[in-house]
Amino acid sequence: VEVWEEKVPISQEVSGLCELLGIDPLYSANEGRIVAIVPHEEADEALGALRGHPLGRDAEVVGRIVEEHPGKVVLRTRVGGRRLMDLPAGDPFPRIC
Numbered sequence: 197v198e199v200w201e202e203k204v205p206i207s208q209e210v211s212g213l214c215e216l217l218g219i220d221p222l223y224s225a226n227e228g229r230i231v232a233i234v235p236h237e238e239a240d241e242a243l244g245a246l247r248g249h250p251l252g253r254d255a256e257v258v259g260r261i262v263e264e265h266p267g268k269v270v271l272r273t274r275v276g277g278r279r280l281m282d283l284p285a286g287d288p289f290p291r292i293c
Contacts, residue, residue, distance in 0.1 A: 197269045199259040199281065222271070223284045236260070 199222075206221050214221040228251065234242045239257055246252035264270075269281040 197259055198262045198264075199269060199271050201271055202274050203256050203258040205254040205256055222281065233261070 201222075204222065210221055214224065232242060232246075243255050243257065246255035262270075270278050271281050272278055
């Protein structure tokens with residue numbers, strides 16, 4: 197899987213808070229979000245359906261399935277680099293209760 201960093205919709209509020217806490221937003225829990233894997237030829241139809249609902253207005257194609265690195269997720273960064281997205285080592289958020 198290849199994920200395009202610039203296409204992942206992250207609000208300014210979340211981005212700012214994650215930067216303050218030193219957390220990568222791609223590794224934090226997201227409520228009210230969905231990742232749907234659909235055939236390439238059906239992507240426009242799926243986007244139209246999602247964007248047709250108020251909660252899906254930010255729907256976006258954020259990547260593609262590729263053969264180059266089976267079983268891995270690679271992030272294509274905003275500056276054109278690539279990095280492997282490993283599974284998180286632990287919970288980045290401290291427990292307060």
